[in-house]
Amino acid sequence: MSSDSPAPRPPALSARRSFRGWLALLGGALFATPILAFTLPQDVRIPPVKARPQPVPALFSHWSHNTQHCYSCHPGVFPQAPLGFTHQDMREGRFCGSCHDGKSAKAVSAMRCEGCHVAR
Ligand code: HEC
Ligand code: HEC
Ligand code: HEC
Structure with a gap:
């Protein structure tokens, strides 16, 4: 052997x-x-970082963003998973604020609260 x-x-x-x-x-x-x-979910509720009585959690509508490519947001800006963030984050140009900065799209501060914090 x-x-x-x-x-x-x-x-x-x-x-x-x-x-x-x-x-x-x-x-x-x-x-x-x-x-x-x-x-693809039509509307996604953004989970608040901290519970509060109002305004209602912001709603993101894929429908009103259908002029954008998926990859303008996924996975770089939004990971397709529940994710909490604040207005401060958006002012710093992150999440919704990466477009809603008054250049690529209307600034968050120039939009009605109810445009995003919509009960529906
Ligand atoms: C462009 C969309 C948008 C607009 C317009 C908007 N919000 Fe928000 N807001 C959000 C998102 C997204 C969050 C994070 C999810 C959540 O907590 O609802 C948020 C969070 C908040 C929070 C909790 C976190 C924080 O930053 O304090 C408060 C309070 C709030 N918004 C108040 C307002 C008020 C008052 C207005 C109008 C002056 C307004 N928002 C306009 C999208 C928006
Ligand atoms: C303008 C930005 C934007 C575009 C463009 C976009 N999405 Fe989203 N999408 C979001 C946001 C914001 C969320 C909620 C936060 C998260 O899940 O990351 C989300 C969540 C999702 C989710 C997870 C939903 C859940 O219930 O957690 C899927 C799946 C998804 N998107 C698919 C797509 C597909 C497919 C496309 C292209 C046809 C697309 N998205 C285009 C912003 C966008
Ligand atoms: C990739 C860039 C981009 C990101 C990220 C983005 N948006 Fe927008 N959003 C746009 C553009 C551009 C428009 C103008 C409508 C159009 O031409 O598609 C718009 C329009 C809107 C409108 C107005 C829709 C209407 O009624 O006409 C709301 C409300 C809104 N966005 C909320 C949000 C929220 C909330 C987030 C974050 C969760 C977000 N957006 C992230 C690009 C973006």
Whole structure:
């Protein structure tokens, strides 16, 4: 018997390994399909950083932004996950403020509160 060739793996074990490999592949395929593109929510409520009686949480409408490409906002500006931020953040040019700065789009400060804090 030569000592430099390793013993072959028991067949049962390697079969189980490759089955797991296929499971992992299948799972990967299921979760990697661009499902997101088909489940675009019309309106998204931005979760307040701190609970408050008013104004109502701001509403973002994909519909009123349909002149923009998805990638102008995702994933750079908005990660497509619930995310809290404040007017201070927007004044610093982040989130909605990255466009609503009075140059690319109307400044937040020049818009009606109810334009964003809409009950609907
Ligand atoms: C361009 C959209 C927009 C406009 C216009 C707007 N807000 Fe907001 N506001 C937001 C977003 C987005 C948040 C973060 C989510 C939330 O807390 O509702 C927010 C948060 C807030 C908050 C809590 C956080 C903070 O920064 O204090 C208050 C209070 C608030 N807004 C008041 C107002 C008032 C008063 C006006 C009108 C003078 C106004 N907002 C106009 C989008 C807007
Ligand atoms: C003008 C900016 C903007 C554009 C353009 C935009 N989105 Fe969004 N999207 C948002 C914001 C804001 C949210 C809520 C915050 C977050 O989830 O990051 C959001 C949330 C989402 C979510 C998660 C919703 C949830 O319930 O959490 C999906 C999915 C999404 N967008 C898909 C898209 C697709 C697909 C496009 C292009 C057809 C698109 N968005 C274009 C701003 C935008
Ligand atoms: C990628 C740039 C961009 C970002 C980011 C963005 N907006 Fe806008 N938004 C626009 C533009 C441009 C318009 C003007 C309408 C148009 O021409 O598409 C607009 C219009 C609006 C309007 C007026 C819609 C109407 O009734 O005509 C509201 C309200 C608004 N945005 C809220 C928000 C809020 C809230 C956020 C953040 C959650 C946000 N926007 C983020 C570009 C942006």
